[in-house]
Amino acid sequence: MNIKEKLKFLHDNPVVAWHEHFWSTGDFTTLNTVQGDDMMQVFDALGIDKVVTSLPVNKIKRCDPEVFVSANNVTYEAVKRYPGRVYGMAYAHPGYASAAVAEIERCVKELGFVGVKLYYDYFMDDPVYAPIIEKCIELDIPILQHSMHFMDAPNKIRQPLATDGVHMANAAKRYPEATFVMGHFTIAEWKYSLNAIADCPNVYTDMSGSVYDRPQMEMAVEMLGADRILFGTDNSPSSCVGKILGARISDEDKKTILSGRAFSRFLERTVK
Template sequence: MQLIGIEEHILTPEVLQAWHDLGLEAQDPSVAFHGGPIAGRLMDLAQQRLALMDETGMDMQVLSLTTPMLHDLGAESVDLARRTNDLLAEAIARHPERFQGFATLPVSQPDEAALELERCVKELGFTGTMLCGRVGEHNLDAPFLAPIFQSAARLKAPILLHPRMPSPAVRQAYYSGFHPELDVAFAAFGLGWHYDAGIQFLRLVLSGTFDRLPDLQVILGHWGEVVLFYAERLAAMDRFSRLRRPIADYLRDNLYVTASGMFMPHYLERALAIVGPERLLFSTDFPYQYRSGGDARQFLDTCGLEGEDKAAFAHGNWLRLNRSLTI
């Protein structure tokens, strides 16, 4: 059974250098995570990556620039995004049976980002884009970012909404006071990343983004970035939201959910109950969650899904979503 992972990351030396030139480590300490063996795996778009895919049982990866992407860069990100996307397109052309791509966007320049997304979908054959939370001090529902979401909806290009480090003020208020290493872990992969991504999705819902753009599709990793586990509490906001539909409808109609290497059947069961079998996607969060021993294939075999539902989770839902792209 074909197995496609849709949250699988890359990094380029040029982007890494741009982060360092900006001094981004001072604002976002997760930049330091991209060193050592992880950096080698992120930057490899050839044989080493393919070998690890084979070892874990993955047939195809949908590649995306890792967080924090280009969100903190200014006008210089326009050309950098184009070069990053062209490099990724070249890697896909070398291995079209193994790789697809999410567009890297110059998100601080929304009009240019909308055009770059269109180029990536229509000319490079990419399958959507990835965003990673705030743009500077702005949440994703900020009106000036609307061109990006309008372009994605028009193209029917899904947006993978990826975690990023909370702002320094939030880290100081909620994730500090232990020791530096623990503070960073708590604010990042321990919990902060996931709250941040889930909140960004909910802000899109509550701001009426999906009422204005009903065709817009968003993907949340890590089994819904905590959001799905509080669906009942979220529904209590229906009395005050002034939205056109109950919040539960947006979870079923505008959200896809993927595993991100968190291979836990009881999390899958919760996602299945909220969004349904046609909105589950597979991913391994390579290279961060990579584990040897045929890990991805073993989870597919033991996840509890059978027949058509298993095939949909492994590849069918993603292929169906791709077919809706306006190319």
């Protein structure tokens, strides 16, 4: 078998990548169209039909509302530049509760965004997230949380509030009506986080990220079921397409993951 023949599976089936980033030129005000066009070229080659993108602000200092509003406008530029293929998720800093909630509402109702992306500003089960989670329940949109259980000291220092599966499970039990996505389960100590969310039906996960340890896909399907796993690359397309093609899981499970069947309604509803 040639890998290009195997790749036909993606070209022959609907593929939605739920965890992507179209970056700004560095200041969160202007879309980096060069990076965006390069990414779209790679997505085309790999058979990825639709992508959901966000622009979280990874500033060491605090992210004021005007910054996250600007970042979301950059995401909207990407949505407009690649119409019908790119969908937006809103990023907001939870420390500014009322401004964050207002921004999420603007992004969903005015810009047609399909979800919220949260970063490592706080652990997911921190009460500071309550207003955002409650707004997402009201708007019926998913919450994608940057997550990983780091084992290495540099990242534990750099991202001390990085959420892992335990934090996700705590939040999910507190808000069973919310829809959570534990971002890139594949990175860092992935089995730890999979175990933590296995019994939380309202926590989904995505398989994005540069790490492609065998057999993380088989393990995720066994522990969660394919319908709780979303496809995504987090800008690591070869790693992620390789993972899905190489996984010893059924074609039906692959189709379920690639299409993001459980999340289709979010895309169908809010296209502008």
